[in-house]
Amino acid sequence: GAKWTYTGPDGEDHWYKHYPFCRGPFQSPIDFEPELLRYDPTLVPVEVRNYNLSSHEQLTLSNNGHSVQLSLPPRMQLSGLPHLYSAAQLHLHWGSPSLPAGSEHTVNGRRFAAELHVVHFNSDRYPNISMAADKSDGLAVLGVLIEIGEFNPAFNQFLKYLNGVKYKDQRIQISAFNIRGLLPAHLNEYYRYDGSLTTPPCYASVLWTVFKNPVTISEKQFLALATSVFSSSQQESAPVVLNGNYRKPQNSENRIVLVSFQE
Ligand SMILES: NS(=O)(=O)c1c(F)c(F)c(S(=O)(=O)CCO)c(N[C@H]2CCCc3ccccc32)c1F
Numbered sequence: 651g652a653k654w655t656y657t658g659p660d661g662e663d664h665w666y667k668h669y670p671f672c673r674g675p676f677q678s679p680i681d682f683e684p685e686l687l688r689y690d691p692t693l694v695p696v697e698v699r700n701y702n703l704s705s706h707e708q709l710t711l712s713n714n715g716h717s718v719q720l721s722l723p724p725r726m727q728l729s730g731l732p733h734l735y736s737a738a739q740l741h742l743h744w745g746s747p748s749l750p751a752g753s754e755h756t757v758n759g760r761r762f763a764a765e766l767h768v769v770h771f772n773s774d775r776y777p778n779i780s781m782a783a784d785k786s787d788g789l790a791v792l793g794v795l796i797e798i799g800e801f802n803p804a805f806n807q808f809l810k811y812l813n814g815v816k817y818k819d820q821r822i823q824i825s826a827f828n829i830r831g832l833l834p835a836h837l838n839e840y841y842r843y844d845g846s847l848t849t850p851p852c853y854a855s856v857l858w859t860v861f862k863n864p865v866t867i868s869e870k871q872f873l874a875l876a877t878s879v880f881s882s883s884q885q886e887s888a889p890v891v892l893n894g895n896y897r898k899p900q901n902s903e904n905r906i907v908l909v910s911f912q913e
């Protein structure tokens with residue numbers, strides 16, 4: 651597809667020119683402002699299956715020029731949602747050293763340092779993510795808000811390999827690890843709403859679950875993420891550092907955000 655970036659002439663305000671859905675309804679991310687929240691006692695804790703991958707297994711870590719992503723096996727599944735969803739990949743959005751606030755979702759206007767997304771597709775209905783990506787009931791993404799604090803050994807299981815994917819289109823095989831360790835301790839408190847991919851093609855195909863409780867990574871881990879990878883390929887003369895790769899909050903259009911917790 652057409653190239654897109656987070657700033658400049660191909661930045662988010664221009665995405666709609668090649669990707670019309672980016673100007674459509676139900677766009678993500680949004681700001682979780684108090685007036686939109688509605689407690690829903692039927693929201694059960696998210697259940698993850700087979701997230702504890704064996705270190706004998708290998709995963710592909712890659713730099714797609716927009717984020718660093720880790721491929722995930724479809725036997726990793728989500729239950730407790732309207733359908734069974736199988737994992738496809740995880741990736742991150744983060745800020746920059748000068749502006750260490752790069753989460754996509756914000757809470758009452760507060761932007762966190764970074765945000766992890768674990769992308770799943772509706773495996774009750776679709777054979778793979780490509781067939782599911784543009785269907786209204788196609789995807790379910792788990793969002794984990796990240797703030798700077800204690801060192802996080804789980805994130806280091808893939809952050810330690812960033813120098814192997816410095817440039818766009820680089821990919822390496824890494825040892826798998828327990829992906830559950832990247833999520834907050836408790837999966838019972840979350841925001842739930844119908845939204846979209848936060849990158850082109852912006853399909854309104856995502857059931858979002860953003861956990862209320864952030865996780866931490868250390869300042870050093872954040873700086874490694876914010877300074878180690880480039881959106882440019884190795885061949886290009888001028889390296890362009892990849893950071894600030896978050897879309898700004900979209901119009902919530904009076905959408906209700908269900909919450910599984912009471913203040
Ligand atoms: N924030 S977000 O909305 O979760 C989100 C991203 F931000 C993001 F960059 C990606 S991407 O890395 O694939 C770059 C462009 O789509 C995805 N890809 C998903 C959805 C699109 C189809 C597809 C196919 C295979 C694997 C993953 C995906 C994405 F879902």
Ligand SMILES: [Zn+2]
Nearest residue numbers: 741743767848
């Ligand atoms: Zn994302």
